[in-house]
Amino acid sequence: MATQLRVTKPISQMWFAPGSLVSIPDVSWQEFETILQELGEKRSARIAYSHGTLEIMVPLPEHELPRDLISDIVKILLKWTGRRYQPFGSTTFKREGAAGVEPDACFYIEHYQQMIGRRRLEPDDPPPDLAIETDVTSKTTLGAYEAIGVPELWIYASSALKIYLLQDKHYIQSDTSPTFPDIPVTAWISQAIDRAWEVGSVQALEEFAGKLEA
Template identity: 30%
Template sequence: MLNRVRCSAAAYNADMSSSTREYMDAVEHLPQGATLVLQRLTWEDYERLVSDLTASRARLRVTYDHGRVEIMSPLNEHEGYARFIDALVRAFAEHGKLKLESFGGTTWRRHQLQQGVEGDCCYYVTNADRIIGKKAIDLESDPPPDIAVEIDITNESSSKVHIYAALKVGEIWLYDGKKARLRFYQLSGNSYCQIHESNVLPGMRPEMIERALQQSKTDGQTAALDAFRRQLG
């Protein structure tokens, strides 16, 4: 069951600086796998919050949706899955000699939409050339990622999918850590439909990653990654 801590932001909005200690204290005591929910925050509040959390080097995921903020503290298991999937995606791109730019733990946001989200891994492939060398991505002028990966251990990803759709992220890959199941979804209009092979990375199928993840639990990540590379040929 997802552990959520809810806070009204009426006083928070009145004086961000005086309340900084309060929300940072709440964040510091946020258990792994728990989510802190803040209500009625302005866009400026959200940007300051993201800046403060970045400065504190807190390992958190922040989502903003029209005044509602969710701050999630991922489990170690969550981070492990994300790092290994990233290694698999990189190996696939290298084998296919595909241009790929990887971003992990990046905040994707658009002021105009009043929405922002931080994924576990995101990739540029078709638009890789346009963002090579950029130190910061601005979705008001830069293209959105082609793929976003979300690791779901405590059902927290359900509140993010519509934000990715609004940001026009082409594919979202959802990994259910409890069921050891990966699903690919492609943007179609304003929502996502399931696909059985990536259109951004042709030849990449969910079961390939599922098998590698399962093998990593018994043989270790190095052996599983080697087997994945051999499977590619």
């Protein structure tokens, strides 16, 4: 009769290829916190945790262009609409005992003044007003954002941008963004990313800004 040997190895000693998505079920909150500490802050892998499931994703190199471009476009739109904001990058947002997630980028808009000068999140801090994810569509990630209470989530995947709005603690997909109600965000951002692959990000952003002035 064969004897099963359980092998325990720290997550930090494992190597995940770019583009990998590893899902680990039955992870307790304490285990999740321990894994976060073990992985550290300077890492390429990103995490999402919801309903006891932990996901670890290592982005592909081509993930960087859409992430940076969409973030720059949001800044252009906020400046064009005359609003101040506080970006918070890919900070780890957590709801104690329930969920944790790291967006590609996120912005405080309504609550930007409260977040000025923050070096670390505090327990009573609100969630960001807008979060951005690229190449992520899992239920774990959506569940984490729902639990944390991010009111607006943009997900760019498969060459298309989708907008999710939080209603009654669950996301519904929307054709428009309440943050930028007069802008065809989904169409213009997808077009800008396509152009960036063709002519570079700087020219694509210039062309995007030109649409606003037209």
